[in-house]
Amino acid sequence: MVGRLIYLIGPSGSGKDSLLEAARGPLAERGCRIVRRVITRSAEAVGEAAQGVSPAQFAALQAEGGFALSWHANGLSYGIPRQIDDWLAAGDDVLVNGSRGHLAQTRARYPTLLVVLLTVDQAVLRQRLLARGRESVADIDARLARNAQFSDSLQAAPGVFLLDNSGPLVHTVARLLDCLEEGHSACA
Ligand SMILES: Nc1ncnc2c1ncn2[C@@H]1O[C@H](COP(=O)(O)OP(=O)(O)O)[C@@H](O)[C@H]1O
Numbered sequence: 001m002v003g004r005l006i007y008l009i010g011p012s013g014s015g016k017d018s019l020l021e022a023a024r025g026p027l028a029e030r031g032c033r034i035v036r037r038v039i040t041r042s043a044e045a046v047g048e049a050a051q052g053v054s055p056a057q058f059a060a061l062q063a064e065g066g067f068a069l070s071w072h073a074n075g076l077s078y079g080i081p082r083q084i085d086d087w088l089a090a091g092d093d094v095l096v097n098g099s100r101g102h103l104a105q106t107r108a109r110y111p112t113l114l115v116v117l118l119t120v121d122q123a124v125l126r127q128r129l130l131a132r133g134r135e136s137v138a139d140i141d142a143r144l145a146r147n148a149q150f151s152d153s154l155q156a157a158p159g160v161f162l163l164d165n166s167g168p169l170v171h172t173v174a175r176l177l178d179c180l181e182e183g184h185s186a187c188a
């Protein structure tokens, strides 16, 4: 692989989708692609520009080797189209909205990946999820509960760049771009 896989992870509501959208233009200028995920979430649901598919369609895509990466979380299935391997081979960087739970498997397949962990003050997180209004309160509580299994171990893990999004999004975008510009060693 010639390009770098940039694996953006963080709690639900930490701002991954917002950051991707805000950084889309500057990332494109730097030759970094953002992959469109395939998700078994209805196309009408508020959220990122993902391709919504039925569980049966997802299974068919998976069976034909359509995904470079895939995982199940929050009652949904997520797939990263195998097209990213062509982009990486052509020398493009590729940014993926990833899963903390799938990090080990992703690292095994892409050993040189750059992990960017988006963090946000816990007090602000629930408030942002409620304001987003995409999930029910029960689903939001389930997502917050899921964080407990990741936060401490991930924040202390080597090779993980911590990117705080508790402040204005514009600052987070600038810090992400700095990190990518400086290269992997500076970010780790
Ligand atoms: N830096 C920020 N300041 C204020 N609100 C933010 C910020 N980043 C994201 N948000 C808001 O928080 C909510 C969750 O963000 P989102 O990008 O959907 O998170 P994720 O994709 O990680 O679940 C959205 O309503 C978004 O507008």
Ligand SMILES: O=P(O)(O)OC[C@H]1O[C@H](OP(=O)(O)OP(=O)(O)O)[C@H](O)[C@@H]1O
Residues within 6 Å of the ligand: 009, 010, 011, 012, 013, 014, 016, 017, 073, 074, 076, 078, 097, 098, 099, 100, 101, 102, 146
């Ligand atoms: O293993 P985890 O780190 O908990 O991640 C599980 C999934 O949840 C997030 O997606 P989704 O877009 O459904 O949720 P979000 O927008 O609320 O983050 C994330 O991008 C993963 O696909």
